[in-house]
Amino acid sequence: MRLIIAEKPSLARAIADALPGNSKREDGAITVGDSLVTWCLGHLLEQASPDAYDPAYKQWRLDHLPIIPQQWRLTPRPKARGQLAVIRRLLKRATNVVHAGDPDREGQLLVQEVIHYLGWKGPVSRLLVSDLNRPAVVKALAHLDDNARYQPLYRAAEARSRADWLYGINLSRAWTLVGRQAGHDGVLSVGRVQTPVLGLVVRRDAEIAAFQPRPFHVLWADLAVEHGQLRAWWQPGEHHPLDDLGRLLERAPAEVLASRLPGAEGRLARLETQQKRQAAPLPYSLSALQVDAARRYKLSAKMVLDACQSLYERHKLITYPRSDCRHLPEAHFALAQRTLQGACGGDGTLRQWFTGADFTRRSKAWNDRKVGAHHALAPTGTQADMSRLSNTEANVFRLIVRNVLAQFYPTLEFREIKAEFEILGEMFRAQGREILEPGWKPLFTTRDEAPPLPPLREGEPARVIDHGVEDRETRPPEPFTDASLIKAMMNIARYVEDAEVKRTLRDTDGLGTEATRAGIIETLLTRGYLIRQQNALRATRTGHALIQALPEAASRPERTALWEQRLTAIAEQDAVPAPFLDGLVTDLRELLAAADAMRMREAFGNAQGVEAPARTKRQAKGRRSSGPRRSSNGKPAARRRRSNKEPS
Structure with missing residues (x-):
């Protein structure tokens, strides 16, 4: 009897529908001919809690850290025991097993860890399904692979799971304990991806808060040319007070020139046209x-x-x-x-x-x-x-x-035009774009293009028919939104200062994965570190304080992005996981040495940011004025232990 273990019920049903023969449902499985199809419910297993390794770890104490398992253990998730029992029973009837997890790193781990946990020693094949339509599943069933080929993917996922446990358990316990010494009541969770993402938002919020707007001034002139009108903008020379972007910082020079412009005549000194082609955006990731x-x-x-x-x-x-x-x-x-x-x-x-x-x-x-x-x-x-x-x-x-x-659809074709007019010895610039072939563009926007410049020829006369001086201000950076934060996570090299690391990360996937980025944002919202204000994502006071209290290395993207690079090397180049985990333990010891209650107290005292709504501030329950009662070793006193919930 062949047992196919799918990652989730929907995939199991699609596989059963694609198998020849009549199907029959039984408890937790579907029988089709000589095949049994069963399923996981997402992860059925999770890393064991620290007290599974030593009951003493049930108490949170700084002198226990770092907690490093010698023999790693998995434990069933609370709601998964029933389905695990089903798979255990079905394995006793099986002669071979088909691993039908999703075709990615986590999908490989999710099913394979169940097969290992339940002690299966027989042959395992791999079924890769990326399309649940019946013809696609039938084709996939006809091309089963040896699961041994996917062991590097499994080892990478297993290393990721263990590394996240080491990082999250140890740092969350450390900063929660020093947070309580500093008077903060509740768990402060730290994660190898969520914390650098929070750091991005905190630093952006700080830039916005510290921003000092500076005035600048622009002068425009509407020009009559041979075949119509256009608006051109004065390009002040370097002898005027300019910022590093060439913006005019004093109004007087613009006013002096503006007073001379009415009726002034000039000519088109330089005309540059460039024809361009743009292919359609690729299908989506x-x-x-x-x-x-x-x-x-x-x-x-x-x-x-x-x-x-x-x-x-x-x-x-x-x-x-x-x-x-x-x-x-x-x-x-x-x-x-x-x-x-x-x-x-x-x-x-x-x-x-x-x-x-x-x-x-x-x-x-x-x-x-x-x-x-x-x-x-x-x-x-x-x-x-x-x-x-x-x-x-x-x-x-x-x-x-x-x-x-x-x-x-056809390629988008357009002509870019740059025109520089000389008027009263000063340069005025106009730019425009003329669509030659709209191609794929109408599928993406219903907005009309800005009207193109009229036909122009170099040397033709131009006359000023209107003008104006506008007072403007520099603007602060935009706060992050879901769109810009996801984009930042995808292109994390832009936020890295070290030139060598930036080069290394430019071609990698960045912070998190396609499967986890949305969940990371939601986790930060749920835990009260971020809040949505209309479409903007802003850091709360707790989020600001945590980032200020942590070592900078824990809140910047370099470490976790390089993690993903090393995990990719394990998955794709069959690198050995041990050096990666050993290096992490060394890093952990350095980070834990920086856990300091005084720094945490100062961070909360200096923290800016909005308050999280009450619905996300579960951590705020309990006493606040003097902080929780505690024992001499820095751990919470006995009556507080119920709140020591490991971050998930």
């Missing part, structure tokens, strides 16, 4: 989709992820969504017209876009060399019943289909 959906529809990253999961699992309208790839397999090109015809059939906007597509075109989106474990998000070809989709699901679905359809 999850993070790129989250960025666009946040900008267009004001959706949070989690809302986009949830919509994608529903479109994938429930409606079977899109392929596997948690992908970091923006390319498609070359074999998909031949099927694209039929797939998109099905995908567009249930929506008027999509049908209209489909009729304008030219399926003889082939963009750079189809490239096997750039497709790894996953390919870009794409429609499966199933016709959507839009009445069954929520508004969010429908909007996200249209975005995904649109970006694939755009590959069959």
Whole structure:
């Protein structure tokens, strides 16, 4: 009997539907012919708590740290024992096992750790399903692989799980304990990804708070030329007071020139035209989709992820969504017209876009060399019943289909024009863009382009018909939003100061993964470190204080981004995990040595930021005026122990 273990029930049902023969449901499984299909419910197992290694660790004490397991243990999640018992029972009937976790690092870990935990010693095959439609699953079942090929992926995921435990347990306990010594009541959780993400927001908020606006001034002139009118802007020379961006810092020079402009005549001294072509944006990765959906529809990253999961699992309208790839397999090109015809059939906007597509075109989106474990998000070809989709699901679905359809539209072609006019011995500049071929652009925007400049020729006369001096101010950086924070996590090298590390990180995936970035933001919101103000993400007072109290290395992105690089080396180059974990333990000891109650007390005293709403401030319960009663070794007194909940 073959036992197929899927990552989740929706995948198990899709596999059962693709197997030949009649299916029969039983407790926790589906029988189809000589195969049994069962499932996990996400992670059935988790890293054991510290007190599983030593009961003394149930008390939080600084002198226990760092806690470093010698033999790692897993324990069933509280709600998973029933399904674990089902899989244990089914393994006794199995002659071989098929691992059907999602095709990524966590999917490999999630099922394989269950197989190991339950003691299976027989053969294991690997089933990779990225599309829940029946033809795709049938094809995947016909191409099972040896699970041994995916051990590097498993070792990387296992190393990630253990490293996160070491980092989170030890640093969260340390800063919670010194926080209590400083009078803060509650758990202060520290994580290898969430804390640097919080650091990004805290530092941006600090830049905004410290920003001092500076006035600057601009002078414009409306010019009559041979074939129309245009507006040009004065370009003051270096002998005027300018900032580092060339902006005029004093109004007087602009006023002096403005007084001479009425009726002044000049000529077009320099005309530069450049014809450009721009290919359509590639199909989406999850993070790129989250960025666009946040900008267009004001959706949070989690809302986009949830919509994608529903479109994938429930409606079977899109392929596997948690992908970091923006390319498609070359074999998909031949099927694209039929797939998109099905995908567009249930929506008027999509049908209209489909009729304008030219399926003889082939963009750079189809490239096997750039497709790894996953390919870009794409429609499966199933016709959507839009009445069954929520508004969010429908909007996200249209975005995904649109970006694939755009590959069959012409390239956007336009002409960029820069014109420099000499008037009264001063230079005025006008810029414009003329669309030659709109190509794919109408699929992405309904806004009209700014009117192009009139036809121009170098040397033609120009006359001033109007002018004005405007007073402006420099603006502070924009606060982070879901879109910009996800983009920052994707492109973390921009926020790294060390030139060598910046070069190293430029080609890596950044902070977190496609599957975790939305959850990281939601975790910071839930724990009261961030708050949403309209569309902006701002750090709370607690968030500011935690970042100020931690060593800078714990709140900056370099460490965790390099972690991802090392984990990738384990997954893709079969590197050994031990040096990575040993190096982490060395780092932990240095970080723990910096835990200091006085610094924490000063951080809370100096902390800026908004207060979190009461619904997210579970940590604020209890006494505040004098802090919790505590014993001589720095741990909370006995009556406080109930609040020592490990951060998840």
